[in-house]
Amino acid sequence: MKIGTPLFVDAAVAVVLAAVGAIGTAFAVSSTRAEVPIEGFGYALFLVAALALGLRRHWPLPVFVVVAVCTSWYLVLGFAYGPILVAFMVSVYSAARHVRWARALPFAAAGLGVLLVHLITPGTKLGVLGAAPVAAWVVVPFCVGVVFQLRHDASVRARAETIRRIADGERFRVAQEVHDIVGHGLAAIKMQADIALHVLAKKPDQAEVALAAISRTSSQALDELRATLAVVRRGAELAPNPGLAQLDELRQRMAQAGVTVTVRTRGAAVLPAEVDLTGYRIVQESLTNVLRHSGSGQATVDIAYEQDQVRIAIANPTVAVPNTVEGSGIRGMRDRVHGLGGQFRAGVTDQRFEVHARLPIGARS
Numbered sequence: 001m002k003i004g005t006p007l008f009v010d011a012a013v014a015v016v017l018a019a020v021g022a023i024g025t026a027f028a029v030s031s032t033r034a035e036v037p038i039e040g041f042g043y044a045l046f047l048v049a050a051l052a053l054g055l056r057r058h059w060p061l062p063v064f065v066v067v068a069v070c071t072s073w074y075l076v077l078g079f080a081y082g083p084i085l086v087a088f089m090v091s092v093y094s095a096a097r098h099v100r101w102a103r104a105l106p107f108a109a110a111g112l113g114v115l116l117v118h119l120i121t122p123g124t125k126l127g128v129l130g131a132a133p134v135a136a137w138v139v140v141p142f143c144v145g146v147v148f149q150l151r152h153d154a155s156v157r158a159r160a161e162t163i164r165r166i167a168d169g170e171r172f173r174v175a176q177e178v179h180d181i182v183g184h185g186l187a188a189i190k191m192q193a194d195i196a197l198h199v200l201a202k203k204p205d206q207a208e209v210a211l212a213a214i215s216r217t218s219s220q221a222l223d224e225l226r227a228t229l230a231v232v233r234r235g236a237e238l239a240p241n242p243g244l245a246q247l248d249e250l251r252q253r254m255a256q257a258g259v260t261v262t263v264r265t266r267g268a269a270v271l272p273a274e275v276d277l278t279g280y281r282i283v284q285e286s287l288t289n290v291l292r293h294s295g296s297g298q299a300t301v302d303i304a305y306e307q308d309q310v311r312i313a314i315a316n317p318t319v320a321v322p323n324t325v326e327g328s329g330i331r332g333m334r335d336r337v338h339g340l341g342g343q344f345r346a347g348v349t350d351q352r353f354e355v356h357a358r359l360p361i362g363a364r365s
Helices: 005-026 040-055 060-076 084-098 101-120 127-199 204-234 244-256 273-294 328-339
Strands: 260-266 298-305 309-317 343-349 352-360
Touching: 005 040, 040 060, 040 084, 060 084, 060 101, 084 101, 084 127, 101 127, 127 204, 204 244, 244 260, 244 273, 244 298, 273 298, 273 309, 273 328, 273 352, 328 343, 328 352
Parallel strands: 260 298
Antiparallel strands: 298 309, 309 352, 343 352
């Protein structure tokens, strides 16, 4: 057994209880039974019971057996009620607190039977009338120990559930980040690769430009992916998260992929990191959807910084019939926004597909 802080603390408490209890035992007086002067053997029984409590957390049932035997022997010899009963009740509590109640209950019942023996000892004044208070010495600390054990178990379950929810949330966040990074990068790379294949034979110079764009896009996507996965591996990021300040770089990448993006900004504000990242991911995912599904080759992004919020709107022309089945990209954007306490909507209006998000600046940091 490894000796740790709990054992040291329990041993110190047991020594203090033994010292204080020894003094208290010397002055213990009972008016309900014949008094027998405290002698050396009585002190020895008390000291064994008190010092055994130093191991109550590690071996609660053996300690309870030792304390119960010492207490019963002490009372059978006719010594006055005193601090030894405190040691006994602590041992009962410890058995119920640190052992499952179904297993501890037979020991408690047996301990009560051993303790009741002194009531039928010749010279005892209480007799059977003393069964009720003696039973209380067992029932009360046992019930208290069970209650504390149940509270502890509930606390452990609640803590485990909280940890599980946090882990699930972190896995979802990383999955969403990987989806946004990889989805955007692959969509841009596919578009540029199609351009390169189309012009390779007739205009090799333009094919070279497209291939260079593929190289830059893949490098940027890999850098973002490494930074995101570093959170899982080390709990710390290798590079700052992207934010709305990097929209110009995103616009340039989209232009290389064949989508002309017009970015309009009103106002200015310092955003919390999570809000800034969420705003960037919404624009990125929306433009990725334009690249994948629109075919119009153009989009507008409007960013409006207000006192307590930032409004984001992305729109692009479309002639497609609205799809009632919501894709994972739209769901991911909605979950991000709602996670910050904001508002989100997406859909087709007047032959334009529009994404609108409102992010409260002071929601989280």
